[in-house]
Ligand SMILES: Cc1cc2nc3c(=O)[nH]c(=O)nc-3n(C[C@H](O)[C@H](O)[C@H](O)COP(=O)(O)O)c2cc1C
């Protein structure tokens with residue numbers, strides 16, 4: 320993912336011109352990171368309305384407040400692992416503006432009184448981040464020491480309890496959630512895990528204030544986000560836009576549709592399929608009617624000649640292969656969902672199920688059966704994507720059950 | 731006082747279905763042998779009258795996967 324661009328009129332923020340990791344360029348543009356105490360940071364983040372950019376969209380101030388209220392010396396972890404195959408924005412950000420991420424990590428670590436911070440990154444980012452940290456050490460920019468931990472290339476390795484396990488030197492798989500990581504995470508300490516893009520926004524909010532942050536986006540969903548726009552577009556890449564941006568504008572920023580589009584997967588493999596309507600607002604509010612949300616900013620465009628059910632079955636198969644092998648309903652249920660979808664995609668009735676229409680009921684039954692029954696939200700996210708496909712591709716489902724394929728006919 | 735709920739640690743549960751036998755008022759076995767709340771809840775509520783049975787299921791779980799939680 321090398322292409323990086325911002326929509327004109329957004330006011331480029333995270334993508335305000337590359338620093339290529341150079342500390343002097345960064346310092347000339349932004350100066351040294353300000354120091355804030357916990358109450359100041361919570362207040363700024365609440366006024367700004369910053370939400371997590373790692374997928375769940377949780378208000379950042381609430382997590383910071385939870386860590387401040389827990390007992391023990393907190394630990395802060397920047398999450399740049401980006402295990403989602405359709406996403407490239409975190410790696411792009413780390414290459415483009417590593418010091419903004421590292422400033423954010425220092426500001427939040429200082430504010431919560433952490434003595435140790437971690438940056439958990441994809442292998443591709445490790446060398447660049449290491450060099451950036453070296454330059455900062457020379458300039459005395461990092462009062463809280465930062466350790467780089469490389470994430471394995473697995474989908475669930477970026478889930479927050481998996482992040483905690485990886486930082487502790489164990490396998491990067493999720494843990495049971497009886498105790499939240501904000502109460503007891505790394506070494507039993509209250510732990511704040513934030514996506515690296517969230518940290519970069521935080522570094523700008525600390526400098527320019529909540530009012531400035533709210534100049535982009537909508538009143539309910541302020542600020543910009545990084546979108547990874549891929550699939551059938553002219554120039555796949557990373558784009559910065561305010562929440563509420565038109566889907567058509569995002570696609571156009573990535574070179575426009577490469578072919579006529581039928582649908583778009585928004586939010587990635589745990590996201591939702593929506594019709595390719597250019598006027599659709601990419602925000603929680605705009606996507607809610609489709610059971611989707613911007614998530615971590617992934618947008619994958621599907622052309623009319625590619626069957627949405629085949630694509631969904633492929634992704635479901637990938638997700639089933641990425642289960643962490645720990646929780647029975649997930650280990651058993653996701654592969655069953657994937658094979659049922661594959662049968663539907665290839666218009667095969669399942670042996671023993673009788674009429675083909677049962678495949679549709681079987682998808683719904685299995686979806687309900689796996690939801691909420693795992694240590695992490697991997698089954699829930701997978702089901703969200705699958706159920707959105709059954710709605711958005713309802714006409715394809717009907718065609719497949721009648722032995723036809725609309726995508727084939729459109730080619 | 732709020733009701734207790736039954737928390738299942740899915741990373742520990744090995745799905746032999748013992749709890750569904752001991753606590754059949756609340757749990758059934760799914761098709762793979764894992765406990766499934768009759769009411770579909772992620773953490774099913776344990777009525778006061780079933781508290782003793784629930785505690786027994788927690789104590790007898792061979793994988794130490796069950797807990798009574800209160801919140
Ligand atoms: C299966 C799974 C995979 C995830 N992968 C990532 C990831 O690669 N990067 C990330 O930042 N968050 C990921 N998350 C979300 C994290 O659990 C966590 O919510 C996030 O890092 C918190 O940061 P934020 O509040 O700044 O978004 C994942 C969640 C799940 C359930």
Ligand code: SF4
Nearest residue numbers: 643645646649693695
């Ligand atoms: S729910 Fe699935 S992916 Fe998540 S920890 Fe359990 S087995 Fe792994």
Ligand code: SF4
Nearest residue numbers: 743744746747749791
């Ligand atoms: S008794 Fe324990 S290990 Fe057995 S199915 Fe119930 S929770 Fe799982």
